[in-house]
Amino acid sequence: MNRETVIAQALDLLDEVGLDAISTRQLARRLDVEQPSLYWHFRNKKELLSAMAETAMAPHATAPLPAPGQDWREWFLDNTRSFRRTLLMRRDGARLHSGSGPGPADLDRIARKMAFLTASGLPEKDAQMAMLAASRFTVGSVLEEQADTDLSTARPANIPTIDHQAAFEAGLALILDGLAHRAEHAQESTRTLPDPDRIN
Incomplete structure (x- = not known):
């Protein structure tokens, strides 16, 4: 053993x-x-x-890291979906994960993901908050989904069944749209800043 x-x-x-x-x-x-x-x-x-x-998190923790030049929006969606799939692989996977902290290898991967997002033009603080929001949203979504699976047989007939994947995708799209909006706003602000060399 x-x-x-x-x-x-x-x-x-x-x-x-x-x-x-x-x-x-x-x-x-x-x-x-x-x-x-x-x-x-x-x-x-x-x-x-x-x-x-x-x-239990190995399938997500060993997924390919983003490549230079990759579309950050596409990667952000794929990364969050990979996290959700991994949590769903195990019974009570979200509950098991929610009490754990990142190890040294996880911190290195997170740093490389953040470097990719900032290199793609996203403000560092916004990228950090979006990654955190997506992570917590995913854990919460899977917690509800796995709890709903356990309670589905006791649900009254007049309570509609929730399409958990559709709800997850809708929430994820809102997070992504918010991050894209912040990124565009930051880029516009940078473009409209006066050139110090032209100030008399």
């Missing part, structure tokens, strides 16, 4: 029973080991959940 095996089995258990029902006792039984054996790899359940969250 190694760390990777423990994480893989823990994620499979997550898919079967959900985040609330996961316990180190269940995981040990699944691995056919004594519960204290898990503490060779993880000091506590919180550390295990953090490792699970990091592994």
